[in-house]
Amino acid sequence: MIARTLDGAALARQIREQLQPQVQAFTTQAGRPPGLALVLVGDDPASHVYVGSKKTQGTDVGFRVDLHQRPATTSLDEVLALVRGLNADPAIDGILVQSPLPAAMGSDAARRVFETIDPAKDVDGFTAENVGRLVQNREGLVACTPAGIIELLEQDGVTIAGKRAVVIGRSDIVGKPMSLLLLHRHATVTIAHSKTPDLPAVAREADILVAAIGRAGFVTPAFVKPGATVVDVGMNRVSEEADVVGFFGEGSKRHLAWQQRGSVLMGDVHPAVADVAGALTPVPGGVGPLTIAMLMKNTLTAASRRVR
Amino acid sequence: MIARTLDGAALARQIREQLQPQVQAFTTQAGRPPGLALVLVGDDPASHVYVGSKKTQGTDVGFRVDLHQRPATTSLDEVLALVRGLNADPAIDGILVQSPLPAAMGSDAARRVFETIDPAKDVDGFTAENVGRLVQNREGLVACTPAGIIELLEQDGVTIAGKRAVVIGRSDIVGKPMSLLLLHRHATVTIAHSKTPDLPAVAREADILVAAIGRAGFVTPAFVKPGATVVDVGMNRVSEEADVVGFFGEGSKRHLAWQQRGSVLMGDVHPAVADVAGALTPVPGGVGPLTIAMLMKNTLTAASRRVR
Known part of the structure; x- marks a missing residue:
C-alpha cells in the first residue's frame, strides 16, 4: 500500500481562490x-519569511495588510501599546503578533501580548477567550493549524465521527485545539505525549493520527494502524547527512537537496509510514500552507463579524 | 477484590476544616x-436544596453569603443587571448563578448570564476566559466537580502521571475540564462519549475511569480493567422497583430505601463494578460533596487574588 497524499498546498490555493470573491463582496459592502x-x-530570519508570506498572501486575496516592524530592542510596553492601538483602529480586523518575541522581553511576554489582543481581532485564536469558546464549541476564532487540518480531512472525505483519533503532542496551539475540534466532530480522542508509556501502541489505536511533536521522523510504521490517516504537523530541519540518508535513502531527492543546501526539512513522520498509512500529509506541502490559508479565512471571518 | 472506597464526603469535610483558619486569616487581613x-x-426544588447547602457551608467556613432569590417571572435583563451589580460590588468575591434558569428565559440564557460574570469572580469556572486559562494551564478558576475529583485522587495517592485515563462524557462542566486536568498531570487521556463505538473496550484501557454520562448503572464490570480507579460523577434518580432490585438486589439497603421513598439515587456506575475496580467513589458521598467544598475553596482563592 502507498498512502494517498493529502495535498494541503492544493487545498490552500483553493481556499484562497474561494476567499477572493468573498473579500471583494466585503469590500464593496463595507466600503473598505x-x-x-x-x-x-526583532530579526529572527524564519519569522521574516513567515510574515512575508502572510503579507503577500493577504494582499493577494484583497486585504489591506499593514506590517509593523520593530527592532529587537523594543520594550514589551511598546509592543503592548502598539497592540492596544490596533485594537482601537476600526480599519483593522485581525492582529497577528509573530512568535517568537525577542528573548530579552521575558518568558511571559508572548502570553501578555496575546492576551492584550481584542478576542474579536485575535485571528491566531491564541487568547484565553477564544480558546474557551473553542472548548464550549461556540463562535470564536480557532487556531489556524488545527482548523486547517479539519478542512483537509473534510475535503478529502475522511470520516471523523465515530472514529478513534490520537493526537501526539499537547501544545496550546496545535495538540489541544486539534483534540477539541476532533472531539466536536464526534471522534473518540486520545491525547498522547512525551510521558505516554508505549506510545506506538497508543498511536496504533488511531484511525486518524495527528503527529505534532517536533521530532524528525519520530512516528515510524510501528505507530500506524494499516490504512490509518496520518497528519504530519512537524517541520524539522535535519542537518546530518547520515540522518537524511537513514530517513530517505542514498541518492534520494532529499539527499540531493541536502548535498546542495546542507540541510533538509522533514516532518515528524518517518517516510516509511507511506507504506502503512491509508492517507498522509506530505512535509512540506501538507499542513504548512493550510495554516496561512486559514489565517486569511479567520481574518475575513473576523471582519465580517465586526461589520454585521 | 472489593474496591477501596474513595471517601469524598470525608475529604470535603477536611477541605472545609482547612479552609476555616484561612478564611479567618483573610478576614483579619482584609478587614472583611x-x-x-x-x-x-425560579422554584426548581433541587436548585433550592443545592443553593441551601452552599449557603450553609459558606456561612460555616466564615464567608459572607448573600442569597439573591428571584421569581421564575424574572427577565433575563434583570438577571444580567443583578450580575453586573455583583461584579461591581467590592465586597463580593464569588458569584454563582444556579442552573437551570427558568426555561422561559430562552435556551441561551445560562450562557449569556455566565459570560456576564467577571472571570475573577467566576467561582464556577464557567466563563470562556476561565476555560481558556484552564486549557493553557494558567492561573484561573476551575470548574468545581473536576477540580474536586483531582483532589480526591491526589489525596488517595492515585498516580496520574503516565497512566491512561478515560473520561466518558464530554460536557463543558465535567468531561472536558476533567480531561484537561488529567492531561496537565501527565495522564494519557481519552475522551469517550455516546458516539464512541465499543465503549466498554475503550473504557477498559483506563487505569483511571471517570464516568460522567448521566445514565444509572451504565458502567458495568465490562467497562473496567481489574484494579482500575473508577470515579462516578453520575447522580441519577431510579424510580422503578425492578431497576432498583436489578442493580442492588432484593432486600438490599437501596431496595428498602426505595420501599420508603419510591425512588433512590445512584451513580453512572453499576454496583457490581466494586468487585472489579481497585478504588471507587460511592454515590452518594463521593464526588457530590467535593463539588461544594471546591466552590468554597474557589471563593477563598478568588478573594485572596482580589486583595493581593
Whole structure:
C-alpha cells in the first residue's frame, strides 16, 4: 500500500481562490477591505519569511495588510501599546503578533501580548477567550493549524465521527485545539505525549493520527494502524547527512537537496509510514500552507463579524 | 477484590476544616470576610436544596453569603443587571448563578448570564476566559466537580502521571475540564462519549475511569480493567422497583430505601463494578460533596487574588 497524499498546498490555493470573491463582496459592502495587522519584532530570519508570506498572501486575496516592524530592542510596553492601538483602529480586523518575541522581553511576554489582543481581532485564536469558546464549541476564532487540518480531512472525505483519533503532542496551539475540534466532530480522542508509556501502541489505536511533536521522523510504521490517516504537523530541519540518508535513502531527492543546501526539512513522520498509512500529509506541502490559508479565512471571518 | 472506597464526603469535610483558619486569616487581613453571592431564579426544588447547602457551608467556613432569590417571572435583563451589580460590588468575591434558569428565559440564557460574570469572580469556572486559562494551564478558576475529583485522587495517592485515563462524557462542566486536568498531570487521556463505538473496550484501557454520562448503572464490570480507579460523577434518580432490585438486589439497603421513598439515587456506575475496580467513589458521598467544598475553596482563592 502507498498512502494517498493529502495535498494541503492544493487545498490552500483553493481556499484562497474561494476567499477572493468573498473579500471583494466585503469590500464593496463595507466600503473598505478587511484589514490585517502583522507585528514583527526583532530579526529572527524564519519569522521574516513567515510574515512575508502572510503579507503577500493577504494582499493577494484583497486585504489591506499593514506590517509593523520593530527592532529587537523594543520594550514589551511598546509592543503592548502598539497592540492596544490596533485594537482601537476600526480599519483593522485581525492582529497577528509573530512568535517568537525577542528573548530579552521575558518568558511571559508572548502570553501578555496575546492576551492584550481584542478576542474579536485575535485571528491566531491564541487568547484565553477564544480558546474557551473553542472548548464550549461556540463562535470564536480557532487556531489556524488545527482548523486547517479539519478542512483537509473534510475535503478529502475522511470520516471523523465515530472514529478513534490520537493526537501526539499537547501544545496550546496545535495538540489541544486539534483534540477539541476532533472531539466536536464526534471522534473518540486520545491525547498522547512525551510521558505516554508505549506510545506506538497508543498511536496504533488511531484511525486518524495527528503527529505534532517536533521530532524528525519520530512516528515510524510501528505507530500506524494499516490504512490509518496520518497528519504530519512537524517541520524539522535535519542537518546530518547520515540522518537524511537513514530517513530517505542514498541518492534520494532529499539527499540531493541536502548535498546542495546542507540541510533538509522533514516532518515528524518517518517516510516509511507511506507504506502503512491509508492517507498522509506530505512535509512540506501538507499542513504548512493550510495554516496561512486559514489565517486569511479567520481574518475575513473576523471582519465580517465586526461589520454585521 | 472489593474496591477501596474513595471517601469524598470525608475529604470535603477536611477541605472545609482547612479552609476555616484561612478564611479567618483573610478576614483579619482584609478587614472583611470573603463574599459569595448566590443567585437563585425560579422554584426548581433541587436548585433550592443545592443553593441551601452552599449557603450553609459558606456561612460555616466564615464567608459572607448573600442569597439573591428571584421569581421564575424574572427577565433575563434583570438577571444580567443583578450580575453586573455583583461584579461591581467590592465586597463580593464569588458569584454563582444556579442552573437551570427558568426555561422561559430562552435556551441561551445560562450562557449569556455566565459570560456576564467577571472571570475573577467566576467561582464556577464557567466563563470562556476561565476555560481558556484552564486549557493553557494558567492561573484561573476551575470548574468545581473536576477540580474536586483531582483532589480526591491526589489525596488517595492515585498516580496520574503516565497512566491512561478515560473520561466518558464530554460536557463543558465535567468531561472536558476533567480531561484537561488529567492531561496537565501527565495522564494519557481519552475522551469517550455516546458516539464512541465499543465503549466498554475503550473504557477498559483506563487505569483511571471517570464516568460522567448521566445514565444509572451504565458502567458495568465490562467497562473496567481489574484494579482500575473508577470515579462516578453520575447522580441519577431510579424510580422503578425492578431497576432498583436489578442493580442492588432484593432486600438490599437501596431496595428498602426505595420501599420508603419510591425512588433512590445512584451513580453512572453499576454496583457490581466494586468487585472489579481497585478504588471507587460511592454515590452518594463521593464526588457530590467535593463539588461544594471546591466552590468554597474557589471563593477563598478568588478573594485572596482580589486583595493581593
